[in-house]
Amino acid sequence: MRKFLAKRAVSSVISLFLLVIAVFFLSRLTGDPTNLYLPVDASQEARDNFRQIHGLNDPLLMQFGNYMLDLVQLDFGDSIRRARPALDVVLEAFVWTLQLAGITMLGVTFFAILLGSLAAFNVGGPFDRIATFFSLIGASAPDFWIAIVGIVIFSVGFGWLPTSGTGTVWHWVLPVAVLFIRPFGLILQVVRGSMITALSSAYVKTARAKGVAPRATIFVHGLRNAMLPVITVIGDQAAGMLNGAVVVESIFGFPGVGKLMIDSILQRDFAVILAAIMVTAFAIFLMNILIDLAYAALDPRIRY
Amino acid sequence: MNYRTHLLCGAAVLALTGPAFAADTDVTIALNEELEVVEPCMASQSNIGRVLLQNISETMTELNTENGNLMPRLAESWEDMGDGTWRFNLREGVTFSDGTTLDAADIKHSMERTVSPDLTCEIGAKFFGGMTITPTIVDDLTIDLTSDPAQPILPLLMSTLTIVPSETPMEFTREPVGTGPYVLSEWNIGQSIVLDRRDDYWGEQPVVTKATYVFRSDDAVRAAMVATGEADISPLISQNDATNPATDFSYPNSETTYLRIDSSLPPLNDERVRRALNMAVDREAFLGTLIPADAKIATHMTVPTTLGAGVELDVPAYDPEGAKALLEEARADGVPVDTEILLLGRLGNFPNVTEVMEALQQMLGDAGFTTTLEMVEVAQWVEHYSKPFAAGDKPALVMAMHDNNRGDPVFSMYFKYACDGLQSGICDEQLETDIAEATATAGEGRGPAWEEVFARAHEISSDVFLFHMVGYSRVSERLDFTPTIATNSELQLSQIKFK
Numbered sequence: 001m002r003k004f005l006a007k008r009a010v011s012s013v014i015s016l017f018l019l020v021i022a023v024f025f026l027s028r029l030t031g032d033p034t035n036l037y038l039p040v041d042a043s044q045e046a047r048d049n050f051r052q053i054h055g056l057n058d059p060l061l062m063q064f065g066n067y068m069l070d071l072v073q074l075d076f077g078d079s080i081r082r083a084r085p086a087l088d089v090v091l092e093a094f095v096w097t098l099q100l101a102g103i104t105m106l107g108v109t110f111f112a113i114l115l116g117s118l119a120a121f122n123v124g125g126p127f128d129r130i131a132t133f134f135s136l137i138g139a140s141a142p143d144f145w146i147a148i149v150g151i152v153i154f155s156v157g158f159g160w161l162p163t164s165g166t167g168t169v170w171h172w173v174l175p176v177a178v179l180f181i182r183p184f185g186l187i188l189q190v191v192r193g194s195m196i197t198a199l200s201s202a203y204v205k206t207a208r209a210k211g212v213a214p215r216a217t218i219f220v221h222g223l224r225n226a227m228l229p230v231i232t233v234i235g236d237q238a239a240g241m242l243n244g245a246v247v248v249e250s251i252f253g254f255p256g257v258g259k260l261m262i263d264s265i266l267q268r269d270f271a272v273i274l275a276a277i278m279v280t281a282f283a284i285f286l287m288n289i290l291i292d293l294a295y296a297a298l299d300p301r302i303r304y
Numbered sequence: 305m306n307y308r309t310h311l312l313c314g315a316a317v318l319a320l321t322g323p324a325f326a327a328d329t330d331v332t333i334a335l336n337e338e339l340e341v342v343e344p345c346m347a348s349q350s351n352i353g354r355v356l357l358q359n360i361s362e363t364m365t366e367l368n369t370e371n372g373n374l375m376p377r378l379a380e381s382w383e384d385m386g387d388g389t390w391r392f393n394l395r396e397g398v399t400f401s402d403g404t405t406l407d408a409a410d411i412k413h414s415m416e417r418t419v420s421p422d423l424t425c426e427i428g429a430k431f432f433g434g435m436t437i438t439p440t441i442v443d444d445l446t447i448d449l450t451s452d453p454a455q456p457i458l459p460l461l462m463s464t465l466t467i468v469p470s471e472t473p474m475e476f477t478r479e480p481v482g483t484g485p486y487v488l489s490e491w492n493i494g495q496s497i498v499l500d501r502r503d504d505y506w507g508e509q510p511v512v513t514k515a516t517y518v519f520r521s522d523d524a525v526r527a528a529m530v531a532t533g534e535a536d537i538s539p540l541i542s543q544n545d546a547t548n549p550a551t552d553f554s555y556p557n558s559e560t561t562y563l564r565i566d567s568s569l570p571p572l573n574d575e576r577v578r579r580a581l582n583m584a585v586d587r588e589a590f591l592g593t594l595i596p597a598d599a600k601i602a603t604h605m606t607v608p609t610t611l612g613a614g615v616e617l618d619v620p621a622y623d624p625e626g627a628k629a630l631l632e633e634a635r636a637d638g639v640p641v642d643t644e645i646l647l648l649g650r651l652g653n654f655p656n657v658t659e660v661m662e663a664l665q666q667m668l669g670d671a672g673f674t675t676t677l678e679m680v681e682v683a684q685w686v687e688h689y690s691k692p693f694a695a696g697d698k699p700a701l702v703m704a705m706h707d708n709n710r711g712d713p714v715f716s717m718y719f720k721y722a723c724d725g726l727q728s729g730i731c732d733e734q735l736e737t738d739i740a741e742a743t744a745t746a747g748e749g750r751g752p753a754w755e756e757v758f759a760r761a762h763e764i765s766s767d768v769f770l771f772h773m774v775g776y777s778r779v780s781e782r783l784d785f786t787p788t789i790a791t792n793s794e795l796q797l798s799q800i801k802f803k
Contacts (some may be wrong), residue, residue, distance in 0.1 A: 010689070030685040032683075034685065035686035038424065042429035042430065043429065045433075046428075049421045049424060052426045053424060079340075081341075084341040148524055158534055162532075164534075165495070165496075250522060251520075256494055266682075268683060
């Protein structure tokens with residue numbers, strides 16, 4: 001196991017290093033931030049001074065070298081826009097994204113497995129119809145539309161929920177609900193398909209023949225064996241959320257990492273872009289390790 | 305516990321997690337953009353200015369944007385001492401929110417800090433570039449400011465300089481201290497900023513006791529927040545959301561849209577071609593369709609309330625046939641009128657900007673021009689807008705929107721029209737002389753001097769002026785507050801009353 005973890009860590013560090021190189025040079029190809037940060041009528045002297053302060057006058061390779069030297073000392077640089085350490089800015093935002101993604105994925109996983117299993121047990125039955133409905137909604141309705149319609153109905157219309165913001169549990173209802181729908185529809189379909197295969201297998205038929213109760217047949221014998229592809233999809237969806245739910249964060253005023261990354265790209269805030277990419281990449285690396293461990297826990301044939 | 309007990313406990317928890325009741329005199333303001341810094345010397349940025357300007361940080365003078373008059377604020381009076389020196393007499397008994405008393409040393413430090421090369425303050429770069437200001441303390445409440453070159457409008461410039469205590473370090477502060485009626489009491493990064501009223505403010509106590517600023521980038525959400533009572537003011541909503549006459553206001557936002565002509569290259573260096581461009585645009589057709597009906601057709605670079613901009617200039621008549629005739633005349637004289645012209649717009653510059661650019665391209669095409677339309681994001685656009693122009697040797701028309709609510713054209717005209725002006729597309733000897741004269745003129749003659757500048761720019765068809773724009777705000781019915789032209793850059797809580 002240790003060997004496996006070390007191997008994964010080394011390959012992730014290499015990937016991360018290549019990613020940093022690519023992002024560092026590509027982001028600088030997009031233009032000089034001086035024009036964005038100073039007023040359009042700022043003097044040439046002010047512009048030169050700005051570039052000097054932020055190290056933009058140095059040759060690109062020297063800028064990269066300086067950045068890497070700082071990085072090995074865990075100094076991610078300062079945000080030009082916020083005049084603060086870029087890592088602090090990113091971690092503050094990442095906590096919000098982590099909460100939003102965590103709550104949503106917990107709910108999605110629980111309900112998708114429950115409903116998908118019941119749908120698979122009785123194909124064409126009421127649970128199966130509900131599963132099909134949610135899959136269709138998840139695949140076809142865009143997030144921003146669901147979010148705005150949700151605000152119009154539940155906030156402006158009924159006055160049940162706040163339009164946006166944070167502060168109470170009620171503030172989380174609409175954002176989580178909007179984020180919930182798409183992965184729920186997708187994972188539901190994967191659970192259903194995988195469970196149909198599992199429930200038609202010989203060991204489940206044997207269990208039924210032996211008189212095992214339907215609940216145990218589905219959730220003990222069938223589910224455990226159907227979970228491997230489901231975990232893969234759950235991991236994929238969770239990784240997407242850890243990169244930030246830009247639409248939901250923007251509309252509901254959640255100060256998450258997705259919105260931060262988009263704003264930083266538009267503002268040419270290079271240190272924040274790089275820090276955000278590294279933090280999310282690290283989080284995804286950790287999540288992939290957890291998924292690998294889950295594979296091993298569910299299937300005794302898998303050993304690292 | 306049975307299920308009823310569970311339900312009751314759940315209800316109690318949810319009730320306790322609900323929002324605390326706010327005082328009747330507290331307000332919530334929904335802004336479209338988060339504040340990344342709360343630095344007073346950056347308060348010329350509208351998102352920062354709406355929170356800090358005159359609420360936390362005050363200035364020595366204050367511009368009345370309605371009538372263009374300059375009013376005392378931290379300075380009670382000022383006088384021209386000659387040779388570029390102005391003397392400012394400070395108000396007595398003014399204290400900062402940290403308890404220290406305002407004196408001339410604070411003014412000196414604020415001035416030096418704002419123009420310091422270590423900070424790159426926007427106020428310094430925007431209003432004090434190209435000049436040197438030397439502060440000299442006369443006594444605790446008197447300071448001389450000497451500018452080189454001499455600035456007849458130095459008192460007006462002082463309406464932009466935010467005053468901080470002399471202890472403020474030479475780096476961006478995260479705890480702004482000012483003399484204003486409010487103090488920053490909470491900054492929840494990315495979520496909200498809270499200002500509380502000071503009890504020891506030197507002036508009249510405002511009615512609003514506490515202001516909470518929240519940040520929502522979506523127009524519809526900000527409008528919905530005021531509609532549901534979650535917020536009291538949204539200074540900026542979209543025209544589409546401004547549907548309730550009881551709460552929604554349009555106001556001139558001091559922005560002027562225009563096509564900047566690069567007159568250094570043929571065929572745009574020919575005055576007939578520039579006149580033809582102006583005649584090709586049907587400005588009336590935009591109003592009430594792609595541009596709000598309340599917007600005004602522009603003939604100047606600045607809004608009419610700016611000094612000298614009240615001069616009546618004719619709107620170029622929409623005459624595509626006349627434009628074609630002018631182009632033919634120019635062609636006969638060897639002007640390459642068929643040269644392809646780049647028509648460049650900036651994505652998100654104002655609502656419907658892409659559609660406006662497409663309509664302009666159509667109108668120019670109907671008048672015989674050949675154009676290619678490009679819509680770019682802000683960073684690329686700036687490279688075309690400021691010298692050296694990125695289009696290189698390709699003639700270009702750049703859609704721009706210029707904001708000047710400071711009451712004097714000097715903040716606009718040099719940059720836009722002088723031969724060395726950073727965004728100037730023209731170099732005209734007479735215009736250059738007129739700008740220099742108007743800039744140096746003080747007193748009664750300054751207005752007429754600027755009138756001549758506007759008239760000359762109009763005469764040589766320097767640009768294709770389009771509209772003085774409007775913005776839309778939503779204000780709760782419980783407030784007695786009407787947005788004005790100043791709302792684009794500041795939102796003084798002391799001007800908010802309750803019905």
